[in-house]
Amino acid sequence: MNWSIHPIAQYEDFRAQWAALNTAGANTPLMDPDFFFPLVETFANGNEKIALCGDPGDPSAMGIFEPVRSMGWATFQPLQSPVGAWQTRSCVFDPLQLRSLAGQLPGINLLMSISQQDPALTPRPEDSSECLTLDYIPTAHIRVEGTFDDYWASRGKNLRHNIKRQRNRLKRENVATRLELLTEPDQMADAVRDHGNLESAGWKHGAGGAIHADNAQGAAYRALLSNFARRQKATVMRYWYDDTLVASDLCISDDRQLVVLKTAYDESQPSTSPAHLMRHEAYTQVFAEKSVERIEFYGRAMDWHRKWTDNIRTMYHINYYPWPVFKPLHAMLRKRAASES
DSSP: OOEEEEEGGGGGGGHHHHHHHHHHTTOOGGGSHHHHHHHHHHHOOSOOEEEEESOTTSOSEEEEEEEETTTEEEEOOOTTOSSOSEEESSSSOOHHHHHHHHTTSSSOOSEEEEEEEOTTTSOOOOOOSSEEEEEEEEEEEEEOOSOHHHHHHTSOHHHHHHHHHHHHHHHHTTOOEEEEEEOSGGGHHHHHHHHHHHHHTSHHHHHTOOOOTTSHHHHHHHHHHHHHHTTTOEEEEEEEETTEEEEEEEEEEOSSEEEEEEEEEOTTOTTSOHHHHHHHHHHHHHHHHTOOSEEEOOSOOOHHHHHHOSEEEEEEEEEEOSSGGGHHHHHHHHHHHHHHO
């Protein structure tokens, strides 16, 4: 298992290999270079390495790794990506690949970490003397099966009642609601700007996580949404109360799934839930068109997700120890750090 190691500055040279591995393996929009490479362009700091297993022109595995202090290497993991930068043609984790990679990446590597893996894409491996998997977060999705009416009837009484009550309230107050779907490349810049204005007016601004038209997040989302829009695979869902934008979802898709990347809503609307009302209308269309098999939320499953779906799975990390003697030491340090936090 020979690996070729390259500086991150050469990432565009390996676009074809990255795309081919995704098509042959997990086949997810989250590993499409049109999604992942704008994140590399925006958030990589220059210390990362691109690693290709086997023939560099037709690799069996490929990853982007960043150094982890003096411990070893971990997959490149920008906050905007739900999954870590690791792909294999077989979609099966092979510890021998990481064993050989650890010997070829610079430094004395005590740990190789693959972050934020999705069991729907890569089955979770069994723990072993060299390998330890760790729960990351529960995440939710909606299966697009049958009619929307059947799906909606399966949801809880409180959710259905609240949606109906809010629509009646808006009607009494003569507020006109409108769902808007933006899909064209030349609409994405304004869509990201308006989404950022919603986020910046809410709690994400104080937490430092809001998109802004002029910040790095805004640039990355503009680029990746424009990339997908040129292939008719980007959708920005927007919801309006009269002439006021009150909710926005940034989404990408392929032939199987619609992935909700970012959600924002007007937090000054205490008597209604604009994002829920938007989803109710938008998902009615998704079920009618049957253009995808599921709607993926990624992110940590919250209480509101569980009202919309019963389909929850747990994402995970993989820690591989080229020197297994360090595995219990690392586990002890992790436990101590968790207790101190």
